[in-house]
Amino acid sequence: MLTKRIIPCLDIKDGRTVKGVNFENIRDAGDPIELGALYAQQGADELVFLDITATNERRKTLSELVTRIARHVNIPFTVGGGISSVEDVNVLLNAGADKVSVNTAAFRSPQLLNDLSREFGSQCIVLAIDTRFEDGDWFVYLNGGRVKTDTRTEDWAKEAVDRGAGEILLTSMNNDGTKQGFALDITGRLSENLNVPVIASGGAGTMEHFADVFEFAHADAALAASIFHYKEMEIPDLKNYLYHRGIQIRF
Secondary structure (H helix, E strand, O other): OOOEEEEEEEEEEOOEEEEEEOOEEEEEEEOHHHHHHHHHHHOOOOEEEEEOOOOOOOOOOOHHHHHHHHOOOOOOEEEEOOOOOHHHHHHHHHHOOOEEEEOHHHHHOOHHHHHHHHHHOHHHEEEEEEEEEEOOEEEEEEOOOOEEEEEEHHHHHHHHHHHOOOEEEEEEOOOOOOOOOOOHHHHHHHHHHOOOOEEEEOOOOOHHHHHHHHHOOOOOEEEEOHHHHOOOOOHHHHHHHHHHOOOOEOO
């Protein structure tokens, strides 16, 4: 059995780590370089860096900041935000990223997933999906949660994996920042029906929430932000809790 992964997320705006609730009410959460180094030291399994306004502001990810963060971490490092071409991925991998996360650009031009997986390998390509439950189903949202689509999340995830996405980063907009727990239903459906790892994101508030998403939704990894940024939960304590719950975890 593969070990479950704990992944802190650095949402970046104007060079700072930020966090909101339901993708709104953004507030400062600290220096991304200091936080990245701290999480690596604490035993995080990976780190995700998302330039959350890059797509909406029609610019590229901050590659210089990626380079600076990469110098301070010794764990796998995924970068996303404004990526729309093979050239963009080249820049970020050369800057120190291990994987890249694509979202809106891949939805708008699905061939991008084919191109990226062929050029860099599926293991390098993470498809991020922002999803909201409404009208009886989960639908894909774009541009940092600002633009609704009529595409069901499960349909898009399956197509993306068929095109070469090697991992799914699934963020529930309904749960994001609420600290009421992960969206177990849609996470479980993707975990059950896809043959790639699924990272659950949005809603972590307690250690039990992490156990639930691993035990009941069978997520491969769980991502969180504010509970780590604001020192509400320490990664070593979380891993110790999960270990004693019988969940395979890496120390």
